[in-house]
Amino acid sequence: MEVVCPIDEKRAPEISALLRPPPPREIQDYFDRLLASRECCRLKVKQDGEHGKGVYADVEFKEGELLLRDQMLFGCQHPLNKIDCLVCSFCFRFIGTLELQIGRRLFFQDLGLSSSHGCDTGACSDVSNDHGASDSSDGDDIMDERSCDDSRGCASGSKRAKVPLPKEIVESLMNGEIVLPYSDKFSAPPVVPCAGGCQEAYYCSKACADADWNSFHSLLCTGEKSEAFSAKALLQFMQHANETNDIFILAAKAIAYTILRYRKSKANFLTSCKEDAARVMDKFHMPLLLEAWKPISVGHKRRWWECIALPEDVDPSDEAGFRMEIKELAFKSLQLLKAAIFDKECEPLFSLDIYGHIIGMFELNNLDLVVASPVEDYFLYIDDLPSPEKEEAKKVSQPYLDALGDEYAVSCEGTAFFPLQSCMNHSCHPNAKAFKREKDRDGQATIVALKPIPKGEEVTISYIDEDLPVEGRQVLLADYGFTCKCSKCQQES
Numbered sequence: 475m476e477v478v479c480p481i482d483e484k485r486a487p488e489i490s491a492l493l494r495p496p497p498p499r500e501i502q503d504y505f506d507r508l509l510a511s512r513e514c515c516r517l518k519v520k521q522d523g524e525h526g527k528g529v530y531a532d533v534e535f536k537e538g539e540l541l542l543r544d545q546m547l548f549g550c551q552h553p554l555n556k557i558d559c560l561v562c563s564f565c566f567r568f569i570g571t572l573e574l575q576i577g578r579r580l581f582f583q584d585l586g587l588s589s590s591h592g593c594d595t596g597a598c599s600d601v602s603n604d605h606g607a608s609d610s611s612d613g614d615d616i617m618d619e620r621s622c623d624d625s626r627g628c629a630s631g632s633k634r635a636k637v638p639l640p641k642e643i644v645e646s647l648m649n650g651e652i653v654l655p656y657s658d659k660f661s662a663p664p665v666v667p668c669a670g671g672c673q674e675a676y677y678c679s680k681a682c683a684d685a686d687w688n689s690f691h692s693l694l695c696t697g698e699k700s701e702a703f704s705a706k707a708l709l710q711f712m713q714h715a716n717e718t719n720d721i722f723i724l725a726a727k728a729i730a731y732t733i734l735r736y737r738k739s740k741a742n743f744l745t746s747c748k749e750d751a752a753r754v755m756d757k758f759h760m761p762l763l764l765e766a767w768k769p770i771s772v773g774h775k776r777r778w779w780e781c782i783a784l785p786e787d788v789d790p791s792d793e794a795g796f797r798m799e800i801k802e803l804a805f806k807s808l809q810l811l812k813a814a815i816f817d818k819e820c821e822p823l824f825s826l827d828i829y830g831h832i833i834g835m836f837e838l839n840n841l842d843l844v845v846a847s848p849v850e851d852y853f854l855y856i857d858d859l860p861s862p863e864k865e866e867a868k869k870v871s872q873p874y875l876d877a878l879g880d881e882y883a884v885s886c887e888g889t890a891f892f893p894l895q896s897c898m899n900h901s902c903h904p905n906a907k908a909f910k911r912e913k914d915r916d917g918q919a920t921i922v923a924l925k926p927i928p929k930g931e932e933v934t935i936s937y938i939d940e941d942l943p944v945e946g947r948q949v950l951l952a953d954y955g956f957t958c959k960c961s962k963c964q965q966e967s
């Protein structure tokens with residue numbers, strides 16, 4: 475049966491206004507300001523390219539040169555990965571002592587809750603999910619490499635059994651009673667809990683805690699200071715997202731972000747306005763909502779259930795049924811979110827059409843979020859110590875490595891939308907790539923040049939593994955809603 479969302483009909487004119495791209499001059503202004511705020515005036519976003527918007531070099535770049543560090547607009551850590559890695563909920567850098575990271579892993583591992591799976595160091599994995607291009611650290615020789623040492627068992631495929639440690643030792647690691655040799659060299663910022671009291675979000679600093687609270691978390695916090703009108707409904711929404719698709723959590727962030735921006739600009743507007751508030755708001759409500767929505771309105775998007783590629787295990791004759799199921803899933807998620815944070819003045823944001831477009835935007839643009847773990851660096855450091863310091867340190871550290879097993883250093887993994895990186899088009903012979911350098915320790919996207927890029931040339935990245943045969947590449951690119959017609963694809967076909 476067709477899913478019907480009453481808001482879609484009731485708010486049709488406002489929904490069309492939200493889905494209509496802003497005028498080109500406004501889009502240009504938005505990206506020019508964004509580039510300036512990233513202190514990155516060496517790139518330009520242009521709107522009239524062959525594939526719509528694109529990013530262009532405004533100076534000449536050398537091979538290996540940094541093009542862009544892009545701050546995410548919306549990001550989330552995969553729910554199971556939260557068990558293995560304690561990271562800042564805003565910037566995604568690792569937080570707390572090395573002992574706390576190891577202790578937490580062992581604690582959850584003992585409870586059978588660890589999510590780690592096979593070889594999962596930042597070095598070996600070019601983690602890629604169905605949400606988009608991967609921010610890889612795959613040992614390309616233009617940048618710092620992270621080696622994967624066979625002696626730790628992660629490259630050879632031979633799995634070593636974990637050697638558990640007593641519960642008291644694990645507790646002492648977590649509460650700071652045990653200090654590992656040289657661990658001070660790997661200390662991360664102290665853990666700042668969420669001021670809303672949810673015990674779900676943790677930060678590296680008060681600045682990150684405040685930024686998260688003001689951007690999204692005040693509406694999405696399940697603690698006692700939350701501004702959501704039902705923490706219970708919010709928990710139900712989160713549970714549904716964790717069990718089905720964490721892209722719903724990102725969509726909730728996009729809606730919360732727009733509502734909070736709308737409320738803030740409305741408050742500022744009313745303070746500065748001398749006329750009768752009710753009458754003025756009637757006129758300015760929609761312009762204020764459109765302005766609050768601007769960062770999302772400029773993103774390339776289609777409805778999720780229409781743009782998602784048909785999975786291999788779905789028979790093409792069942793395509794309509796599959797798309798309907800996806801739509802129903804989104805509708806269920808939206809109802810749960812609406813029960814938790816509905817705002818009458820922002821009602822169009824709770825329409826299924828808008829929800830579908832937000833999720834579709836993530837589907838077509840997102841980059842995998844990967845941040846390497848300091849635990850990996852720690853054990854590599856111990857291994858590289860000269861004798862006799864190495865043997866002395868290993869006497870203490872080895873039992874922890876044995877307890878962690880082959881997956882001793884799980885990276886932080888998630889998915890994120892980056893406003894500038896998401897303007898980069900695909901090429902099967904790209905001139906740039908998303909790449910984490912040794913010093914990139916947070917969730918920002920880092921884009922580096924793979925070859926010299928002359929001024930005026932378009933900056934392209936590969937959304938997929940460009941070394942695959944042409945048929946495989948085209949199948950994966952179908953997820954992004956297009957068939958690649960680059961010279962490499964044409965030659966190979």
Ligand SMILES: C[S@@+](CC[C@H](N)C(=O)[O-])C[C@H]1O[C@@H](n2cnc3c(N)ncnc32)[C@H](O)[C@@H]1O
Pocket residue numbers: 525526527528773774838839895896897898899900901954955956957958959
């Ligand atoms: C991440 S966005 C890139 C920015 C996009 N061009 C825009 O206007 O916002 C991805 C979308 O751009 C388009 N695109 C990117 N690379 C392409 C290519 N090589 N050929 C055709 N379309 C491409 C597709 O519509 C794809 O879904």
